[in-house]
Amino acid sequence: MIDSKIPEGPLAEKWNNYKAKAKLVNPANRKKLNIIVVGTGLAGASCAASLAEQGYNIKSFCFQDSPRRAHSVAAQGGVNAAKNYKNDGDSTFRMFYDTIKGGDFRSREANVYRLAECSAHLIDHAVAQGVPFAREYAGYLNNRSFGGVQVSRTFYARGQTGQQLLLGAYQALLRQVSLGKVAMHTRHEMLELVVIDGKAKGIIARNLETGELERHVADAVVLASGGYGKVYYLSTLAMGCNSSAIWRAHKKGAYMAGVSWIQFHPTSLPQHGENQSKLTLMSESLRNDGRIWVPKTAKDDRNPNTIPEEERDYYLERKYPSFGNLAPRDISSRAAKEQIDAGHGVGPMKNAIYLDFSDAIKTQGKDKIEAKYSNLFAMYEKITGINAYKEPMLISPSAHFTMGGLWVDYELMSTIPGLFALGEANFADHGANRLGANSLLQACVDGYFIAPYTIPNYLAGELNTPKSDINHPAFDEAETSVKAQLDKFLNSKGTLSTDYFHKKIGRLLYEKCGLSRSKEKLEDALNEIKLLKDSFEKDLLITGDDTINSELEKAGRIADYIELAELMCHDALQREESCGAHFREEYQTPDGEAVRNDKDFCYVSAWEWKGKQHVPELHKEPLVFESVQLAVRSYK
C-alpha cells in the first residue's frame, strides 16, 4: 500500500502541524549536504534558490542555454491567490473548494488546501522580488477573474505573468550562483537516475555542448522538469519540453500517477498546415470579454461579420448559463470539439470556433479592450495575419498541461526515497483537470514554500548515512546503459527522422487518447503503439555524431514518449468513468455530460514499471474526502 503521509489534524491545521514537527538540519550541517535540482522553471529555480538560501549545496541543471528559458516563461494569464482584495467573498476555503471541484474530486484534500493556503504568501514574495504585477491607480494590486471561478483571485502582469514570475525565480537563483551556493549546469540533460541502496543519489547528465556523459552525486534529487504535453507533438508547449527525466526515474522504480489526465487548453490557435510544429496559446483571460460561438448551420462558411445574431450559437452561454464563456477548461474544450465534430467548425481547416470581441468593444470601447489585451491581439495578428478588433479570433483546443506525472506523497517525495518531484513533473494538486492560473501557483508554492520544509525533513535522516560517490557500481551501470542507448541511436541507419515518429505518436494520441476516449480507441492505440515501437527500433535515422546534435537529443526523448504513450493508454483504458479531462465516451449522460463513478474510481492510479515486455502494475491510492461532499460537477 502506498502511503500519502497526510498529516493528522483538521484540514486547515495539517500543514501547520507538519511544519511544526518537520525535522530541521543544523545550519553547520547544511553545507555538508548536496542536492541536485533538474529543471530551472518556476518549480526548479524557486526550489534551488530557496534551499541554497538555507545553506545547502545545490547543483542545478537545464537543457536550455540559460535557466531563464524554462517554459514557465510562456504562461500568460496569471496566478491565483486567495487574498480577497476585491472583497468578493474569496477565502482559503473557497479557493480550496473551487480547486477540488475543478479537479473533479480526483485530487487530495490536504494538498489542495495547502496550495490555497500558501497562495497568499506567494504574491507577497513575488512582489518583494520585484515582479511588476498589475496595479490599481491607488497603487494596490489589481486582479481579475479567470476561467472556472466566480471571484477575482488571479494576479497578473499583463499577458506575461509566467515570464515575470520566472524572472523573479531566475534572479533569485542567479543570486545564489553568485554566492557560490548553486552550481549551474546549462545545456545539460538528465538521462538517468542513479539509485543506491534504494535511495536516489545522483544522475547521469549529458553535456549537450560536448556530448560528454557526466556523473553527479547528491544526498537528494529533485525533478522539476515540467510536463509532457509535447508527447502530442502539436501542443502549446515549447519544443524541448519532454518526459525523459521523470520517465527514466519511473523506470528506476518511481510510480507514475494520473498519466492520461491531460488538459486541453480551450483557447489556442488552430492548426493551419501539415508542417506546423506547435499550437500557440492565447491567454484564457480573453474569455473574460470574448464571446464564443459557431454558426448555427453546419458548414456555414460566410464571413463571420455577415452572420446575423440569430444564426449564431453561443453554445457555452446556452449550455452552461451560470459560467458561460468562463466554464472550466475541460468543459469548454470538449464543448468546442463537439461543435467541430458536428460540422460547425470554422476557419480554413474547419477546426476552429470563434472568440468574438465585438460586443465587448461596443460596450467598453476599443481603448479598454486594447489596454487589457493589446499584446495578445498583436500576437494573433502576427501569426494569422488577421486583425481581431475587426473580426472574431479563430481558436481551438490543444494539448496543454499534464495533470499526471510522478506520484508523490504529501512531502512531494516519489516512491523512491530521496527523489522529489515538483511542479508539473508531479501529479499532485490538480486532480483530473487544472483550473486556469493554478499551474504557476503550484510550481512556485512547491519550490518556495513546500520543498524547503520537506526536503530538509528527509535530509535530517541522511546526515549519518555514509556518503555515496561517483565511483559506486550504480553509477557505472547507469552510465553504461545511457551510453548504450546513445550508441544505438547513432548506429541506427533507417530512413525516418525523429520528427516523423514524434508526429506519428502525437496524431495517434490526439485521435485515440485525446479530448475523448473509448475502450475501442484505446485498445487500437495500444496495438498501434506496439507497431510504432518496432518501427522506431529499425527505421530511425540519426545523422551526425555525439557532439552538438539536436537529432540525437530528440531520439532519446521520443523513445521515452512512445513508452509513456503506452502507459497513458493503459491508464485511460483502466479508468472506466469520465472525470475532468478524461472523457470516456461510454460514460456520459444522454445530453453528453461526463459521468464520474465515485464508487469504483475514487482513487489515484499509480503505475509501477514492470519492464519492457510486461504490462505496468496498478497501485491505488484511495482518495478520502472529509471536508467536502463529493458532488456532481455542474456548471449549468
Added chain:
Amino acid sequence: MKLYLKIWRQLNTASKGEMVDYEIDNVSEHMSFLEMLDLLNESLIQKKERVIEFDHDCREGICGQCGVMIDGRAHGPLKNTTTCQLHMRSFKDGDTIYIEPFRAKAFPVLRDLKINRSAFDSIIEAGGFIGASTGQAPEANSIPISYETAEASFDAAACIGCGACVATCKNASAALFVGAKITHLALLPQGKIEASKRVLTMVSQMDAEGFGNCSDTRACEIECPQGISILSIAKMNSEYAKAIIFRK
C-alpha cells in the same frame, strides 16, 4: 514558394565557418521561419546529411532562445518580432535569404547558428536581482506602487534576453539588456535600496564580458522584439552617475 538559402555552417567555436547554399521548395507562406528550417533539416536527413543546428524552444516569441541574423537583420525584417514569430509570408517566391548567427565577441558560436549567450547570465549574477530571501516577505499591499510606475517597470522587465540588441549594435553593446534590468528594478521601491550597488556591479560585469560601449545609434531599440526603449539606457546612465557621485 521556392527559396535560395545561404546559411552559416560552423563545426565548433574554434573552427572557421562558411556560408553554404541550399535550395528549398514547397514553402508555405503560413510557416514560421523556424518551421521552414525544420523542413530544410528534414530534407538534409533524407540526404543523410547533418542537420543545421539552431536554437529555439517556445516558438511563441517569449523564451528568447531563438534568434539569427536574416538578411543582415536580427530576427529578420519585421519590427518587434522574434525569429519564431516571423512567418514566411514576409518573403516571396524566388527570394535569396542570408541566415547567420548573432555575432559578438561575447557570444561565441557553438555550432552553425547556435551561440553561447551565458555572458547575459553572468551580468544578472553580478546584481540583477532584489536580495529578497524566501518566506519572510511583508504583505504585498503594504507597499503601494503607482499604476504608472508598475507599468513603466514592466515595460523594461519584458526583456527576453535574446541578444538581438547586441547582435545589431555596431559596438556589440549590451546596454539595452543591462539598462532594461536596471530600469525594471530601480523604478520599484523594493529595488531602490540596492540600486547604486546594482548598477556599478552590473555595468562592470558587462565590460568584463567583452561587450562594447553604447554610442547611441538606437539600432538596438529598432530590433528589440519587446520594443524596449533606449530610455532604459538613459536610466542606467543616470543611475550610474548617481552611484559614482554618491559612492563613499
